[in-house]
Amino acid sequence: MDNRTVQIEIDPDQLARAIERSAAELPNEACGLLLGTDHGDGRVVVERVEPTRNATREPAADTFEVHPEDFVRLDGLARELGLDVVGVWHSHPDSAAIPSRTDTERAWPGWSYLIVGRAAHSDVHARSWRLDATARFAEERLLAPRGAVAVAS
Amino acid sequence: MTSATLRLPTPLRAFCGGQDEVTLEGATVGELLRALEREHPDLRGRILDENGEVRRFVNVFVDGANARGNGGLDADVRDGSQLTIVPAVAGGSGRSR
Numbered sequence: 001m002d003n004r005t006v007q008i009e010i011d012p013d014q015l016a017r018a019i020e021r022s023a024a025e026l027p028n029e030a031c032g033l034l035l036g037t038d039h040g041d042g043r044v045v046v047e048r049v050e051p052t053r054n055a056t057r058e059p060a061a062d063t064f065e066v067h068p069e070d071f072v073r074l075d076g077l078a079r080e081l082g083l084d085v086v087g088v089w090h091s092h093p094d095s096a097a098i099p100s101r102t103d104t105e106r107a108w109p110g111w112s113y114l115i116v117g118r119a120a121h122s123d124v125h126a127r128s129w130r131l132d133a134t135a136r137f138a139e140e141r142l143l144a145p146r147g148a149v150a151v152a153s
Numbered sequence: 154m155t156s157a158t159l160r161l162p163t164p165l166r167a168f169c170g171g172q173d174e175v176t177l178e179g180a181t182v183g184e185l186l187r188a189l190e191r192e193h194p195d196l197r198g199r200i201l202d203e204n205g206e207v208r209r210f211v212n213v214f215v216d217g218a219n220a221r222g223n224g225g226l227d228a229d230v231r232d233g234s235q236l237t238i239v240p241a242v243a244g245g246s247g248r249s250r
Contacts, residue, residue: 029245038163056243063245068212068219071239075160084173085163092246102247108164108240 004042005141008087008112008128010034012144014049019124021051022091022116028060033071034087034112035078044086044112044140050074063102064090087112087128095119097127099137107131112140155180157234159189164240165200169193182213183226185236200238210241 022030031054036046052070056063066088078084088111092100097117099107107113114128129137156178166173170193177192179185186207190197202208206226213220214237220228230236 031242033242056245058245059249062248064243066242068214068239068241071242072214072217072237075162075237075239088242088244090244095246095248100245100247103244106241106243108162108242110163110167113244 005138006042006044006112006130007141007143008044008046008114009143010046010049010114014046015126015144017049017051018089018091018114018116019126022093022118022124025054025091026093029054029056029062029064029091029093030116031064031066031088031090033066033074033085034089034114035074035081035083036086037083038086046086046112047081047083048077049089049114050077061093085111087114089114089116091116091118093118096122097125099129104131104135104137107137109135113137114142154178155230155232157185157230157232157236159185160235160237162238162240165196165238168195168199179230181226181230182215182220182224182228182236185230186213186226212239212241213237214239 032051034046035048038044053067054060054064055067056065096119097115109131112128116126118124128140128142132138158174158176160174177185177188179188200211216234
């Protein structure tokens with residue numbers, strides 16, 4: 001694992017799925033998986049942004065856990081589509097799209113972590129992160145080809 | 154001899170030569186996981202803990218059913234079964250912590 005900046009490309013319509021689901025789940029956190037291709041050269045292309053059930057046994061307003069049955073189902077879907085699980089997405093219902101200590105403690109290396117944030121006095125916004133060689137989150141370059149990475153709440 | 158395919162999530166593939174799945178021989182979930190560790194020693198401690206139990210933050214599914222609560226490590230595996238190693242995918246803003 002090196003510390004090159006990773007570029008993650010997500011179709012805006014797929015990104016919108018995460019943003020819409022995040023709004024629908026308020027005041028709780030929404031979560032899901034990113035299906036796509038990690039080209040291994042610092043470029044990740046996400047084809048599908050899939051929601052899952054939030055199976056956390058802690059307060060769902062500020063924690064998430066992807067339901068393991070949904071992980072198995074989406075891992076199978078990814079294989080059928082010739083894709084892979086390349087990352088995770090979740091929402092921060094009342095804070096910025098910046099990884100928290102909880103996010104860092106529970107993250108796995110090798111995946112993109114897309115966060116939909118909803119901070120006070122700020123539009124809904126999305127940023128993506130990945131653990132670096134020192135197990136800290138480094139921001140990825142998020143590209144949504146038709147431009148918008150944020151929609152009004 | 155029973156053999157089964159073990160599907161590995163991306164974060165664990167770095168510890169087994171980048172393979173996304175491995176076919177091994179074993180008649181139970183425990184036999185297969187121990188065979189996986191023997192074949193790929195870098196995985197030791199990442200799926201099974203020091204007592205040989207499945208780690209708290211890992212689930213093992215056999216043909217779509219969670220082995221936890223269905224026999225666990227002693228659960229029988231059919232020839233040709235697919236085991237999926239599922240890491241706990243979790244986090245959150247943690248604002249109340």
